Amino acid sequence: MIKKVIPFVHNKLKETVTNEDYVIDGTCGNGYDTLFLSRIAKKVFAFDIQELAIKNTEERLRRNKVYNVKMIQDSHENVDKYIKDKEIKAALFNLGHLPGSDKRVVTKWPSTMKAIQKIKNNLVVNGIIALVVYVGKFGGEEESNELLSYVRSLSHEEYNVIKYSYFNKEKAPYVIIIKKNK
């Protein structure tokens, strides 16, 4: 079975995160990933800049009787304002626009990069940052190029960077996993 990108990344997160761990959902969107993370982690810090995303996610969590998520309506680049002295086991960024909303309101690499740089400092050894990248979406190609050039530059002694991609399909979504080695 070939895993599609979301099952692949959920599987990696399941292998990594335990119910004693703090995790970050950098882009809560409609809350599907937030709900998934809430079931495997001790606590989720879920960010989104859009009010609609926060509302949709809160509604999904309430319906599922989930109480271990802290919702934060702010850009993920301000992650350090909200998470000061917690060790983080995993962070997930499902990039692009809020599904069902304005396709032109998208994540932008400079703010995602700032978030990643801050989270790296709080990431435990063997912790991961996972990114799902939608090359075909509005602004996706530019975001993808900047992201790839950034992760390629990470020292492979400090971080393993895995790319999981559909190789014979133009502009197919792909996954990047950054794992902290030491």
Add this chain to the structure above:
Amino acid sequence: MIKKVIPFVHNKLKETVTNEDYVIDGTCGNGYDTLFLSRIAKKVFAFDIQELAIKNTEERLRRNKVYNVKMIQDSHENVDKYIKDKEIKAALFNLGHLPGSDKRVVTKWPSTMKAIQKIKNNLVVNGIIALVVYVGKFGGEEESNELLSYVRSLSHEEYNVIKYSYFNKEKAPYVIIIKKNK
């Protein structure tokens, strides 16, 4: 946990192959993969052109009391001579040289490509062909470039092609999985 290339590919094979399936080890080498395949499949057809590889693999299988492997000392490009009317669930090609032997005696893309083209015809729907590619080995870069250009050209309606790679390490080994969709 980030899987290294061999555990990643073994995991994909485990998800795909059952004990009712026929599989091919295109490059038996010292027999580690052959032994692994023998434990998940009904029968393994194991190819290698080198006598030493055949001997080492036979020895490993004997020590492990494994009897469901047909050893074939021939190039995998002649796969159709030995497997005529069997449906194949998976094939594995661990490319490069025989570990512990002459590093300049390596797999070459033209013969591997012929093998893949023949196996594709006998592959069942949802069956996979997995390739482990060692870019850093003797002749590895040329083999890798030819292989990537071939798999990129496969129709994504007929085949999913997944690439699993260490993205921030020059010449790191990577995995290609070709899955038959229909």
